[in-house]
Amino acid sequence: MSFWFPRLTAPLFALTLAFASLAQPATNTSGADARAGEAVIEKALTGIVKLKTSASRNARSNATLGREREGNGILLSPRLVLTIGYLVIEADEVEITDHKDRKLPGKVIAFDHETGFGLVRLFAPAQGEPFSLNESGAVKEKDAVLAAGARGNVSPAFVVSRREFSAGWEYLLDQAIFTSPPIQDWGGAALIASSGKLVGVGSLLVRDAEGNGRGVPGNMFVPVELLRPIIDDLTSDGRRKGAQRPWLGVTTFEDEDGVNVGRVAEGGPADLAGLERGDIITMVADTPVKTMANFYRAVWSRGEAGVSVPVTLLRGKKELSATLKSVERATLFAKATTY
Secondary structure, X not given: OOOOOOOOOOOHHHHHHHHHHHHOXXXXXXXXXXXXXXXXXXXXXXXXXXXXXXXXXXXXXXXXXOOEEEEEEEEEEOOXXXXXHHHOOOEEEEEEEOOOOOEEEEEEEEEEOOOOEEEEEEOOOOOOOOOOXXXXXXXXXXXXXXXXXXXXOEEEEEEEEEEEEEEOOOEEEEEEEEEEOOOOOOOOOEEEOOOOOEEEEEEEEEOOOOOOOOOOOEEEEEXXXXXXXXXXXXXXXXXXXXXXXXXXXXXXXXXXXXXXXXEEOOOOHHHHOOOOOOOEEEXXXXXXXXXXXXXXXXXXXXXXXXXXXXXXXXEOOEEEEEEEEOEOHHHHOOOOOOO
16 A cells, blocks of 8 residues: 655645545545544644753763754643653653744653653743544554644645554564655654544654565654653653663664664673674573564563563674673663653
């Protein structure tokens, strides 16, 4: 399945007609229906804000993300903004600009590594319509959606795939949402259903949204259904309750050889255990691993943060063993003064 639509620069009315035609291709969209749809979407778009952050000077994430970061946020209430976590991790300063062009300061109140979500609390209420979260599993392949960032960066799209997604920073989603065509300012962008409800938060630009090797570009969105069970924990405590996953401080990639070490976090468990760039991880305890998803599940199955993780690896032609003393990821990151 391949879909491609040029980036739209038409007025919102025409944009809504396009979105309506995607959502209901077998029906004719009347003027009244289009105007009603326009009102729903126009109202929803007021809840998307521009987000700027500045990370702590000693933040570990500066090496990969830079200290100054920009993207989008999504109002869940006048004082609560949902975004993608890499924009706010270790952030010392936060500023949002609402749809009335009002600049408002805020503070990071939560970052959840497991989902990738971040939350910002504003010191003054933003103007705009807060989003409602869609029901779990409400968006599926072939559904028409609207991908939207702040400042009119809006494009109709299709869900082209819902599948597992693994990334080298010890991150795994069981059912990520992949859309096409891509929106350019994707970080923290809103994925909106035809009902006007929020279904996903923008994370990445991907080269193969369909996942079949055809090279159709698109975006990966984190489904907001993952937020529902933990939002009360995040807003009250800044983290999910219960056991935290073990973190090894290793960035990996996979190829035909298996799980390759790309880099290790200085002072992290992998670094302290002697892992090096170029090592290939072949086993966790007695479990063979060939993919990042295999690797992560084998590590996480051993218990919560603090558990020891024995691994077997290849360094050139030499087989080595190492034991990594895992930690909770947050313990190695700079504490923002606004937390």
